[in-house]
Amino acid sequence: MHAPALPLARVLACGAAIVTLSMGIRHGFGLWLQPITQAQDWGRADFAFAMAVQNLAWGFFGIFAGMIADRFGAFRVIAAGALLYAAGLLGMAGSTSPWAFALFTGVIIGMAQAATTYAVIYGVIGRNVSAERRSWAMGIAAAAGSFGQFLMVPVEGLLINFAGWQNALLILAAAALLMAPLAWGLREPGLASAAAARREQTIGQALREAFGYRSFQLLMSGYFVCGFQVVFIGVHMPSYLKDAGLSPQVASYALALIGLFNVLGTYAAGALGQKLAKRKILAFIYFARSVAIVLFLLAPLTPWSVYIFSAVMGLLWLSTVPPTNAVVAQIFGVAHLSMLSGFIFLSHQIGSFLGVWLGGFLYDRTGSYDEVWYLAIALGVFAAVVNLPVRESAITRSQPQAA
Structure with missing residues (x-):
């Protein structure tokens, strides 16, 4: 028994719009680091700790969001995530202590992101798009998240400048609620009965199989590095540039450029994944990141070097x-x-936790981000190496496992 597949255009349109909102809002959080810490008289480590908790909560709760979405569909999970997102942003605006800020910005928004981003959306794509087009469709969804960054980060910068950092968060809370009606387009009628009919494994059997498989372990290791690099850069680069005397607009444009070019990069990675070995694509990406960071640190720091x-x-x-x-x-x-995907992403978020937290901790201790930049370079080389031995072929099961 199989549930009828949803129309491809609807899956991509609704999934992309949800990821655009969810990822677009969170990509701009680095713009709030200095306004909030200065207004509340906190250290950068206080803000960084809340963002680190957010990334851990996102990864941890993503596992359970994925389990529920696999069993009952994505609609309820995303709708609940939209409500949590709005509540977290309201709490972020009203927090007066670092611990309350960590609760709302860290735990609540982290839970919301778990329910409204890739693991849940990719489950819908996996169930409704043929294997021949799956990598391409996942590239479309990831490119949407990048477009969200390009679209939302400059908007968030303008909101902070013209409405103030607290009112800007209230406006974003209203925008987050739009994800709930969009989730209606991803309803999968009959999923629960169809899933039970086709499932060869229990959750426990699936986990034992995956965690005992070498390639799964290697993918988790590489994704840890991905999280470390991108969240450190996304959260701390605005302050790194401002410390160097560049204007806040340079940071806003830099984050927007990352989003714009990532639309191309993610789409290309998804499309190439239909033709080339995915492990080689991943190894190239991680190694190229390390090379890019090295060249950035060696070059004179100017607006144009930042934009490139x-x-x-x-x-x-x-x-x-x-x-x-x-x-x-x-x-x-x-x-x-x-x-x-949720477990893989948990590894990503543990890396994110360390990247964003170490950025704040080492800056407060040394007055510099240099040590974290060097660590990001070394980890990129490590991730390139560990992805090369990944085996991409379907796992061989000797016989169906009774569910």
């Missing part, structure tokens, strides 16, 4: 997402795709 670096990093930013998730679907199938 941002464009190059944009091509490499979320381009790891389509090939990584497509490999998971290719190896293990789609029955538990959202859950397994």
